[in-house]
Amino acid sequence: MIAEIITIGDELLIGQVVDTNSAFIAQQLNKIGVSVHQITSIQDDRKHILQALADAESRVDIIICTGGLGPTKDDITKKTISEYFNDTLVKDESVLENIETIWRQHVRTEMLQVNKDQALIPSQSEPLMNRLGTAPGMWIEKSNKVFISLPGVPYEMKALIKEEVLPRLQGKYNCPVILHKTMIVYGLGESALAARIESWEDALPSRIKLAYLPNLGKMRLRLSTKGYDEEKLQKEVQEQIEKVIPLIEKEYAGIEDEDGSVELLLAKQLTKMGCTLAIAESCTGGAVAERFTSHSGASAFFKGGLVTYSTESKINVLKVSKADIDTYSVVSAPVAEAMAKNARQLFNSDYAMATTGNAGPTKGDSDAEVGTVFIAIATRTGVYSQAFNFGNSRLKVINKAVNKALEMLLKEFFKN
Secondary structure (H helix, E strand, C coil): CCCEEEEEHHHHCCCCCCCCCCHHHHHHHHCCCCCEEEEECCCCCCCHHHHHHHHHHHHHHEEECCCCCCCCCCCHHHHHHHHHCCCEEEECCHHHHHHHHHHHHCCCCCCHHHHHHHEEEEHHHEEEECCCCCEEEEEECCCEEEEEEEEECHHHHHHHHHHHHHHHHHHHHHCCCCEEEEEEEECCCHHHHHHHHHHHCCCCCCCCCEEEECCCCCCEEEEEEEEEEHHHHHHHHHHHHHHHHHCCCCCCCEEEECCCCCCHHHHHHHHHHCCEEEEEECCCCCCHHHHHHCCCCCHHCEEEEEEEECHHHHHHHCCCHHHHHHCCCCCHHHHHHCCCCCCCCHHCCEEEEEEECCCCCCCCCCCCCCCEEEEEEEECCCCCEEEECCCHHHHHEEEEECCCCCCHHHHHHCCC
16 A cells, blocks of 8 residues: 655745644554655645645555644635535544533633534545644545544644544555664764675565665665565565674674664663663753653663763762863863763762764864764763764764763673
8 A cells, every 4th residue: 555645834945834744644654564655844824735636646545634623714725625625514523522521521611612613524524633732633434445534733743643543544444564673883884884884785575675874873774575484584685684793793783773773772781781871961952861761661771870070070070080171171082981980979870871973063062073072971980982073064063972972871881
């Protein structure tokens, strides 16, 4: 089955809101064997919505729209969808009851008519009950094609996808298994990696596709295939992974988690070992800690973090020696190592990471060149650091430093 995602909202097209809905929907559809062939973003405009629906219907089996289902006049998606199917809006009592329940439990103001009108849906549609909000999802079938409209609020959309949309799609279609395995590689650029594995790549079976996915400070190699025998697919892909690992053994860092994050690999390893982590950051400003705490379950291993951005806070909070700072500079190996060592002791953790550097555009409290970053890892048996220069783009320096810090911790686990 082939799907298209249509996101509706002027805020997406002017860059005011980043479209994360499409990424989530595509990932979830892939899990049940539905391939997404196109993602389209359009304005809250009647003509644009009608044209997008017609175009999508001509090329795919499943059309999923998000956005434009609110109670205000600028939200026209529901009316336009009804027009597309030459339909009329009718009140659905089950939706109205859901809205009234949400209002009683969570809203203190009086319910207005515009709120009650959210129970109006096209007569040909089936409501997808939104337990987290007042805008229902809608499911409409036409000529064995499925049109699905969902609210644009991410947490509402995600719940509807998991609880309503995926089970219905799986019940309607017999979809193949789409399998992806992504290997993480550090220390090789795209061209160098391609040259290293050229003979292996040339020998890949035609049914297994390879994609290079470069990122700041790391490379990902994704193997993809699909079919109806999942066990066979898993075996074939694993055989190819085992063939390529000897070619990249020193740079290979493992198989990426489903959501594409190294931090989840680290989280699983820390949890498996029963170990804990603390973080002290300067130039990365909390970005390393955020990579861990953005996922549920981080409290099982993450003790805490400090953003000691100023020299003063490094001295007063982390107890870094002022003499070391005066002698070596705030951007130096001794300071990075002291930050990691002291953070580990402060939080009584098994591991600690620290970052200090000049992200630019000015040098700040150090004479080190812009782009210079020191990253340290502290364990119960010692502490060490590495120096890097990540260039002169501030955002690039920060993101590279975050990725490199995660890589260093990952490699620390490989030693054991």
